[in-house]
Amino acid sequence: MLDVSHDHQVRAALKAHLQPKLGSDDLLVDEFGLAYGAARADLALVNGHLEGFEIKAARDTLTRLPSQVEAYGHVFEMASIVTTRSHLAEVRPLLPKWWGIMLAVPRSHGIDLLVQRQPRSNPRRSAQHLARLLWRDETLAALSVLGLDRGLRSKPKLVLFDALAAAMPVDELADYVRTCLKARGDWRSAKAQSGCDGS
Incomplete structure (x- = not known):
């Protein structure tokens, strides 16, 4: 496997990555609705802040990413994209500097998530x-x-x-x-x- 093909593969790896960091009253929410359902965050973390994660696996397109970035920017204090090598170069210029970037890399034991850029605080929540x-x-x-x-x-x-x-x-x-x-x-x-x- 040269790249991670499917959303559900990346999602499982991301949940496994976040799970050890969760407190007893923290939440991980799949398909978190934004803008009255006009957009959705693939995964939202609700703890001491509200953080969104957008997944773009190898078979996903980036067509909707600009509108998704806009919707995330209205509500999330921090946001990250979790993507693959095939999308990495194209994704970078589409993201504000406050977004984090994680790279999903297939390994023999599963999928590693490598942090390419740490998320920062969103300066323009609505x-x-x-x-x-x-x-x-x-x-x-x-x-x-x-x-x-x-x-x-x-x-x-x-x-x-x-x-x-x-x-x-x-x-x-x-x-x-x-x-x-x-x-x-x-x-x-x-x-x-x-x-x-x-x-």
């Missing part, structure tokens, strides 16, 4: 897009704590998201989003929207 990672009840809980929920409880979700984004600094909002993600039970189920009581 409060509006961070707020849209929340459920309605979670958004209203935060607005209530801030004393800003009056007259908003019957409003559409986008109005609530905009109100919260305007009221909270990006770093505080990101902390709240992470707290809510970790507090959810079956957090992919819309029926499980029990809210998050943190502030």
Whole structure:
């Protein structure tokens, strides 16, 4: 095998690489939805920060990478691409300097992940897009704590998201989003929207 052909092979190696670093309340989330489902992160790590990982195996194309980079930039504090030798040269100029780069290399024992560039802090997260990672009840809980929920409880979700984004600094909002993600039970189920009581 000269290169790693398939997404699922790289994904398994990446999860194995990240697993020893996870704390008891940290999360690894497959297919993490961004921009109301317009884009997805292949894998998201939710711990003391929100970090996204985009996988580009040898058989993947890079057609959607620029739009994926834009979507990641709205919400993730850090991001990395995990790719193969066949894509490495083409990938580099498509990534902002704050993105990390990991190279998936086939070995006789499996796949090694070699860090080519460490991720750095994203300088341009969007409060509006961070707020849209929340459920309605979670958004209203935060607005209530801030004393800003009056007259908003019957409003559409986008109005609530905009109100919260305007009221909270990006770093505080990101902390709240992470707290809510970790507090959810079956957090992919819309029926499980029990809210998050943190502030």
